[in-house]
Amino acid sequence: MAEMFAPVQSLFMWVSEFESSIALRESQYVMPWVFVFHVVSMCMFAGTILMMDLRLLGVGYMQTPFSQVQRRLFPWQIAAMVVSSMTGLALVWGNPMNYVTNIIFWVKMVAMGIAGLNAMAFHFITEYTVIDWDAGKTPPSGARLAGWLSIILWVNVVVAGRLMPYALTWFRS
Amino acid sequence: MEQYFVDIAQWSVSRAINESSWIFAVVQAFHLVSLGFLAGSLLMVDLRLLGRGFSQQPTARVARDARPWLIGSMVAMVLTGVPQFISLATKEYESPYFRWKMLMLLIAFIFTFTIRKQVAYAPEGRFGGGISKAVALVSIGLWTSVAINGRLIGFFS
DSSP states (O other): OGGGGHHHHHHHHHHHTSHHHHHHHHOSSHHHHHHHHHHHHHHHHHHHHHHHHHHHHTSSOTTSOHHHHHHHHHHHHHHHHHHHHHHHHHHHHHOHHHHHTOHHHHHHHHHHHHHHHHHHHHHHTGGGGHHHHTTSSSOOHHHHHHHHHHHHHHHHHHHHHHHGGGHHHHSOO | OHHHHHHHHHSHHHHHHHHOSSHHHHHHHHHHHHHHHHHHHHHHHHHHHTTSSOTTSOHHHHHHHHHHHHHHHHHHHHHHHHHHHHHTHHHHHHOHHHHHHHHHHHHHHHHIIIIIHHHHHSOTTSSOHHHHHHHHHHHHHHHHHHHHHHHHHTTOO
16 A cells, blocks of 8 residues: 555655654644644534535525525634644644555545535535525525535545544554 | 442443444544534524624524534534443543543533523523623633543543
8 A cells, every 4th residue: 555655755754854843743742732723623614614514405594594604604614724724734744654654644635625626616606596595495406415515525524534543553454 | 439430441331342443433533523513503603692693693593593403413422422431431530631521511511501592592682792792702612621621631641
C-alpha cells in the first residue's frame, strides 16, 4: 500500500522537517488543545450543515423557508469551517508522517472534496429554482439528493476523523 | 463508590467491548456524529435567541422544529456514551475531566429543560433581548464545556 502514497510522501516529509512542525510535535499541551478546538469547531460546522440538510430533505425546520435557513446559517458555517480547517491543518502540520500513509485520513480528505463539489453543484444548479419551492412542503428531488449526499459525506468525514488513529492497528501488521 | 466503578468494568458486556478491536471505535465515531446533530439542534435555537438566527420566525416556532432533533440526538449521545463509560469505568473514575463533564452535563441538561425552555417557548417579546441573549450564551457555554471535557478525557487520564 505504501507506494500508493509515494508522490505525496516526499511533500509530507518536507513539512515534517520544518521547525514549526517539530515544535508542534514536541509540544505537550498545544496539540491536545488544537484537537479541542478542532472538535468544537466541528460541532458548529457539522451542526449548522446538518440542520440545513434536514431542511433540504423536507424533514426538519419546515416552518422556516429554506432560503432563510441557508442565509442565516451560512456565516456560521463559514466561520466554523475556517477554524476547523486551520486546526486540522495544524494537526497534520505537526505530525505529517502519521497521516500520509493513513488510508482513513485519505478517505476523509476525498469525502470532504466531494462534499465541497456537492455544495457547489447545489448552489450553482438547484438553488437557482429556490423561489419555486422555498416554503413548500417537499423540496424537489435535486434538493433532496443534495441534502442526502451532504449528510452522508459529512457523517463520513466525522466518522473517518474519529477512526483515523485506529488505522494503525486495523490496516497495518 | 470506587468499587462500584470497578464492578461495572467487570461486567461481561464491558469486557466484550474492550476485547473487540472495533466496537469501541465505531461507538466513539457515532458519539461524535450524534454530537454534530446535538450541536446543530441547540445552535438553531441559541442563534435565534442571540438575534443572529431566523429573526423573521418566532423563537418558539424554531424551538418546536428543533425539538425532535434535540431529543433524538440526546438519546443517541446516551446510547453511544454509556458503552464507552462502562468499558472504561475504572479509568473514568480517576479522570477529573470525566467528573467535570458529568457535572457540566447535569447542569446543561437541567438548564436546557427549565430556564432555556421557558425562554425559548415564551410568547414573542415576553423576555427582553438581554435575557434571551444571556440564556443563549449560557447554553452555548455549558454545552461547549461538556464537549471540551469529553475530548480531554481521552488525553490526560
